[in-house]
Amino acid sequence: MDIRESQLPAGVHGRVRTTLLGYLSLTKPRVIELLLVTTIPAMLLAHRGTVDPLLILNTLVGGLLAAAGANTLNCVADADIDKKMKRTERRPLARDIVPRSHALVFGLALSVASFFWLWWTTNMLSAHLAAATIAFYVLVYTLLLKRRTTQNVVWGGAAGCMPVMIGWSAVTGTIQWPALVMFLIIFFWTPPHTWALAMRYKEDYAAAGVPMLPVVATERQVTKQILVYTWLTVAATLALALATGWLYASVAILAGAWFLVMAHQLYGGVRRGEPVKPLRLFLQSNNYLAVVFLALAIDSVLALPTLFTV
The missing domain is CATH 1.10.357.140 (UbiA prenyltransferase)
Known part of the structure; x- marks a missing residue:
């Protein structure tokens, strides 16, 4: 053969x-x-x-x-x-x-x-x-x-x-305010998540002609924007606590504090002129979102008493 x-x-x-x-x-x-x-x-x-x-x-x-x-x-x-x-x-x-x-x-x-x-x-x-x-x-x-x-x-x-x-x-055939708040959580979370990645690969975006913020702005400007949107993200997660039980609220507070610490560390490092690792924030932001929504799922399955009637 x-x-x-x-x-x-x-x-x-x-x-x-x-x-x-x-x-x-x-x-x-x-x-x-x-x-x-x-x-x-x-x-x-x-x-x-x-x-x-x-x-x-x-x-x-x-x-x-x-x-x-x-x-x-x-x-x-x-x-x-x-x-x-x-x-x-x-x-x-x-x-x-x-x-x-x-x-x-x-x-x-x-x-x-x-x-x-x-x-x-x-x-x-x-x-x-x-x-x-x-x-x-x-x-x-x-x-x-x-x-x-x-x-x-x-x-x-x-x-x-x-x-x-x-x-x-x-599930409901409608759109109600908790859905809009969840929308805002992800909406505010996306810029710091994506810009942290873009800081790491800004040469790539520049070569492709894509005007991502880290390509056209200074690292200080970018990390300041990351910090602002991180605060908005955490605020939105806390607003959702009005429709959930104590478990979600507790996790949202703790995870939010952790996320804010990372964002402040990134911004502070750039302000001081220190080498920073924006990819760390990008990776950990995934974990943050997963933890918050996992807590939401468990809280909802257990049907813990809500802090506000939906």
Whole structure:
């Protein structure tokens, strides 16, 4: 037997595996983790401790499809700049693993599927919120804001806040004030989280022509903005305590103090001219958000007495 023929199946298998992983990578699975961290607690708070597990599953599936579709379309739109940035140069479209036209069809298919899935399994409001999120993320943030303003992640970050709205509406069929407060928590959390990462990779953004705040402002200006938004984040988490029990309130206070200490340390280090590690704040901000929303989920499941009647 010809050796090359015997090796063909393995080669084909490798190419298929690479292509499938490429399509998976387009959806940015690690970014989708935010969906899981925030959607389930929002649903549990909406109807404290008595949410149908099947409804949670269906909402997560619809949300996953929506996030995957939006992220894929984002990769299509950003294919040119992804090739210029070291942080993103290994993405599938930057390496030509997946044809751009195929990725576009894939992203649109996921987006359409998310709308009909949520419409079928939850309600029309949730479906429309998911569709609006995709449109905002791709058309407003990616195509309009990202390459034109330093406030790109401030306003564009609104798309990442929508999973809590979708989760709440899936349970209640409405949008009420606790959902809006959860929206604000993530809205205010996004700038310090993203700018800390951008401080570490500002040369990448500069090379790609993306005017992220750390590219056009001094480190002192950036860290001051990070500090302001961190305070707003913590304030929003404390406002949500009016709709929760003592467990969430306690964790929100302790975690908020920890988050503020990190932000003040970063700002103080820059003011003193000391070497700083902004990536530490970026990584720990993920832990902060996870801890706060985990406490919210447990508090809601236990149906602890609320500090305010929702």
